[in-house]
Amino acid sequence: MTDIIEFKNVSKSFGTLRVLEDFDFKVRKGEKVTLIGPSGSGKSTVLRILMTLEPFQDGSITIDGTSYHQPGGKGPFKANARHLFDIRKRVGMLFQHFNLFPHMTVLRNITEAPVSVLKLSRAEADERARELLSMVGLEDKASSFPAQLSGGQQQRVAIARALAMRPSVLLFDEPTSALDPELVGEVLNVIRKLAAEHDLTMLMVTHEMRFAREISDRVCMFDRGKIVEEGRPSELLVRPSHPRTVSFLGAVLGEGVGGLGDDGDQADPARAEKPPGPRGDTKLFAAG
Amino acid sequence: MGVWTAYFEYLSVGIEATVVVWTISFISAVVIAFVVGVVRFQQVPVLRHVAFVYVEIFRGTSLLVQLFWLYFSLPLIGYSVSPMTAACLGLALNSGAYGSEIVRGALTAVSRDQFEAATALNFNSTQTLLKIVLPQAVVEMVPPFGNLGILVLKDTALVSMISIADVAFRAQQLRTMTYDSANIYMVTLMIYFTLALVVMLIGKLAERYVKPSFQRTPLLALGAMR
Numbered sequence: 001m002t003d004i005i006e007f008k009n010v011s012k013s014f015g016t017l018r019v020l021e022d023f024d025f026k027v028r029k030g031e032k033v034t035l036i037g038p039s040g041s042g043k044s045t046v047l048r049i050l051m052t053l054e055p056f057q058d059g060s061i062t063i064d065g066t067s068y069h070q071p072g073g074k075g076p077f078k079a080n081a082r083h084l085f086d087i088r089k090r091v092g093m094l095f096q097h098f099n100l101f102p103h104m105t106v107l108r109n110i111t112e113a114p115v116s117v118l119k120l121s122r123a124e125a126d127e128r129a130r131e132l133l134s135m136v137g138l139e140d141k142a143s144s145f146p147a148q149l150s151g152g153q154q155q156r157v158a159i160a161r162a163l164a165m166r167p168s169v170l171l172f173d174e175p176t177s178a179l180d181p182e183l184v185g186e187v188l189n190v191i192r193k194l195a196a197e198h199d200l201t202m203l204m205v206t207h208e209m210r211f212a213r214e215i216s217d218r219v220c221m222f223d224r225g226k227i228v229e230e231g232r233p234s235e236l237l238v239r240p241s242h243p244r245t246v247s248f249l250g251a252v253l254g255e256g257v258g259g260l261g262d263d264g265d266q267a268d269p270a271r272a273e274k275p276p277g278p279r280g281d282t283k284l285f286a287a288g
Numbered sequence: 289m290g291v292w293t294a295y296f297e298y299l300s301v302g303i304e305a306t307v308v309v310w311t312i313s314f315i316s317a318v319v320i321a322f323v324v325g326v327v328r329f330q331q332v333p334v335l336r337h338v339a340f341v342y343v344e345i346f347r348g349t350s351l352l353v354q355l356f357w358l359y360f361s362l363p364l365i366g367y368s369v370s371p372m373t374a375a376c377l378g379l380a381l382n383s384g385a386y387g388s389e390i391v392r393g394a395l396t397a398v399s400r401d402q403f404e405a406a407t408a409l410n411f412n413s414t415q416t417l418l419k420i421v422l423p424q425a426v427v428e429m430v431p432p433f434g435n436l437g438i439l440v441l442k443d444t445a446l447v448s449m450i451s452i453a454d455v456a457f458r459a460q461q462l463r464t465m466t467y468d469s470a471n472i473y474m475v476t477l478m479i480y481f482t483l484a485l486v487v488m489l490i491g492k493l494a495e496r497y498v499k500p501s502f503q504r505t506p507l508l509a510l511g512a513m514r
Binding site: 089091162 | 405411423
């Protein structure tokens with residue numbers, strides 16, 4: 001399989017804070033990759049750079065054959081409008097707070113970009129939107145406004161909205177972190193379905209470790225702007241080798257040294273009496 | 289009361305001028321406010337500096353002096369203007385400067401998340417402004433614009449100083465004839481207040497119009513009105 005995303009020596013800082021340094025990263029077409037790590041480790045920044053929401057300083061990025069870089073490596077990133085348009089055409093993103101347009105109905109939220117940007121006819125866009133709405137199980141909510149929906153429903157609309165642009169890469173930035181625990185499942189079910197049925201490349205930042213294990217081909221552990229360990233979820237999440245991964249998973253899963261899948265037989269005695277969470281795949285670790 | 293009715297009859301001749309000046313200058317002010325507010329918000333090169341200077345000059349000087357300047361000074365540099373033109377131009381430029389800050393403020397208040405969502409869906413900056421940001425900002429602009437409308441109405445009284453025969457002008461005329469200032473200005477106040485009520489009602493209707501239908505309250509549910 002070919003690489004659809006490539007970061008080459010990318011550096012990114014916010015003021016004096018170095019977030020990514022000499023960062024190299026490749027994703028194959030159709031691959032589902034989960035990025036994990038403590039907050040501030042750079043995982044969300046990777047998604048935001050891919051979506052062109054953040055400039056970067058050094059290095060280059062290639063997305064589906066379109067590359068851009070900052071020549072000389074100084075000053076703010078300035079790719080031309082054509083570049084940005086091409087990249088945004090291929091990449092879609094889901095946000096922690098859904099970011100639906102509050103003044104538009106659900107249907108309009110989904111159809112506005114296909115009509116304005118892709119120049120689809122209103123009828124064609126409506127038809128496609130209704131198909132997507134039934135895929136996310138919300139065909140009866142087409143004429144509701146976002147404020148009338150639950151968080152889980154809003155995120156499902158956001159998924160339909162992103163898919164309506166037919167991206168080849170879909171980025172999920174903590175898609176369930178802002179949800180009530182009992183609404184997490186419905187969103188994960190939709191993402192699960194997407195992962196199974198579509199040839200989409202998916203990059204996800206999440207703290208839902210069980211879910212990550214289930215859908216991803218690869219898990220990357222971030223720490224201080226670097227990937228310190230990566231591998232198949234059945235390996236990395238169960239038998240992490242890097243000490244940072246071990247301590248991170250321990251904290252997130254509320255278990256001891258062992259990773260996901262252990263029955264807690266190696267659990268740290270200090271944590272042993274801590275009761276397990278109400279359910280495995282709910283939010284276990286709040287992002288700071 | 290009889291004297292009030294008589295005064296009202298005399299003063300009411302000026303209502304037309306007041307309403308005409310208000311309508312022309314307020315509509316122009318709203319147009320100016322949107323153009324200037326958007327230019328400053330989008331940081332359009334060069335124009336943003338022009339807009340900044342315009343806003344600060346017209347906010348920072350007296351409306352009465354602006355009216356005198358337009359009416360008496362422009363002819364000296366070769367532009368003769370009628371009292372009506374000077375009045376509407378002065379009021380429109382002055383309130384447009386204030387209104388542009390309403391527009392800019394409301395645009396700035398739209399969440400960054402909305403811009404990011406628009407970018408992720410590949411809207412260009414014009415589409416983002418027109419389809420995503422402005423429609424949300426307009427809802428926030430309507431109450432302060434209603435406020436501005438009432439302020440402009442009261443400011444129209446100043447145009448009597450450049451010989452527009454509005455309500456305030458008629459009041460002055462009446463005063464020089466009768467010297468019954470207390471009663472004359474009482475009736476004058478009531479006329480302005482009634483006109484202000486009309487402006488307020490227009491504002492409420494506009495607020496209702498810009499809200500999405502599911503948030504609309506019945507117009508007569510006074511308690512539910514903001």
